[in-house]
Amino acid sequence: MDDALDVLVKRIQGLSSRDDDIPHLHKLLREAEGKGLLCQSSSRLAFLLEQLDPSQHSLGYLYILEAYTSTPSSNDQARGRLPTVAGFIDSCVAEQIRLVPDKFISVCRAFKDGILSLKTPIRGVGPLRTAIRKLQSSSGRVTSLHSDFVMLCLLAKCYKTGYSILEENIFETDQPRDLYLYCYYGGMICIGQKCYGKAIELLSNVITAPSSTMSAISIEARKKYILVSLILNGQLLKCLPKHENSITIRRVKSLCQHYLDLAEVYSTGEIFELESFVETNRQKFESENNLGLVRQVISSLYKRNIQRLTQTYLTLSLQDIANRVSTTPREAEMHVLQMIQDGEIFASINQKDGMVNFHEDPEQYKSCNIIEHIDSSIQRIMALSKKLNDVDEFISCDTAYLAKVELDRRHQFDFDDYDQPFFM
Template sequence: MCITFFHTNTPNYGNKKVSQSSALSVIVVFIFISQVVTAPMSTINAIAVEAYKKYVLVSLIQHGQFSTSLPKYTSSAAQRNLKNFCMPYVELATSYGSGKIAELEACVQTNREKFESDKNLGLVKQVVSSMYKRNIQRLTQTYLTLSLQDIANTVQLNGPKEAEMHVLQMIQDGEIYATINQKDGMVRFLEDPEQYKTCEIIERIDFSIQRIMALSKKLTTMDELVSCDPSYLAKAGRERQRFDFDDFDTVPQKFNL
């Protein structure tokens, strides 16, 4: 029952593309998953294992990197054992860190059945896609113009057509600023043209701020409810005995703006 609850209530972004417009939702999900992974526990449980798998994948999608080191206030059971239950995901993160798409795709193929059975293949595909995007974004920091063929060769795509598809999608999502001359197959990388002075931009910023405030309020309410739960307090008390109080000085008690 607990596992079903976890799967059905985690936002279903494993089956849809995470675009710039849903970046805030991804961050909130990442915070939620982080809390599940670092919650007090005396033994490893299925929910924590499933959360850790998604923690690895969302870290790669959102941040482009993953560290097996968990915060020091994480339970010793989680610190010692979680990654041992999720080795295909740790291997995926290691392959991602190499920056080589061929190595990453080989890892995906090796562990494909595991990812499918975990119902995480959609997220894994997003991890692969995010590497292509990050490799293209790195090119914008080095070149002003580049041919689609050169992009395909550098990023290890199948050809200029596939490179064009990726670049166009990234332009559409606002992830890069560029123009494509289809006649000669050249891409010109541009600076962000937005001056952030229009009424529309101000309204969008205000909407984002209001949404963040609403989410922060929800997180604060959840934090307060959990903080008053007798079972949580009992477990947290047992875990805290393993640390000095100084270890918790930097741990935020609430999410405040």
């Protein structure tokens, strides 16, 4: 057995230098795995890895590393493997690891589990981001590691790092479940960044995704979707998938009823009623880890009520604003200042007499920034259009699709044949 392993290592070293030899090496590694050569020699795997360079022998190193990380180990042993995996992710050759993506994903997830067991998620953010780039065949593809990466960013509170990958357009995915988790965790990252528009987009992807059963991910996404809709739009935007039947809809409503009731109370615009409702249902929201977001909903109602005043009045005192939105003058001033800073209203405060002057939007929409924003939107739409055309052309030429269409056509009745009388 030891001789066979030594021969395998030498073959890995000899066949990894030329691209033309990689397919032959891949075949040898599959044969060795099929014979159980690596699994039966778990005690020697660490020694074998020391004889290989992950930057030169990536494919062979990955086979051995996957077997090494799959063997049972103590907590100390698992911790000791983390630097080895991180070093491999950083230096491996992308073209070689893409030949066996399942093994690379398995190694990365073992690394993620080890990081989580140490309760240091920030240590996994950088390596997993590198792993995604090496696994991706294109920037628009969501891999099975995307959801793990975004989850680590969420746990480590690295919202900016997680958001950077969420800005990329999505065209393809490996597994539907990975996409659901990616969009759900991504929505939470966007909430942390207060990018509510992007959060709604991602959460709606989870809600409207075709599925034969109602998942826990979908239910949690709906709850957060309701809250973010209230914060961003002041009302609940309808986002129900067309394929849902009445039984599923009733079950969803029962599981999300206190969130739907919250939206109903919010629509009245009454702060006291909203705060009273939240206090009554505080335990429910807290148990579902949504109390912080619910508090942002309350804050958004204060702001929305102030925004309504700008549509009616040119000047108001802080005392008048406080009376109309049911708060104190000091809190009213803080809300107004924050809204001015965030660009939600255009106003100025005269500190001498406590008067607030509301202004028109100064943006003329002809600056360089606006032009660049419009141009980037056009470029994005053009890229999406091209991608859709390519997919349409691919499907139109796919033999399996054409065969299914032909089969369906044969099973359909042509009712026009019965328009003529049976007897002539």
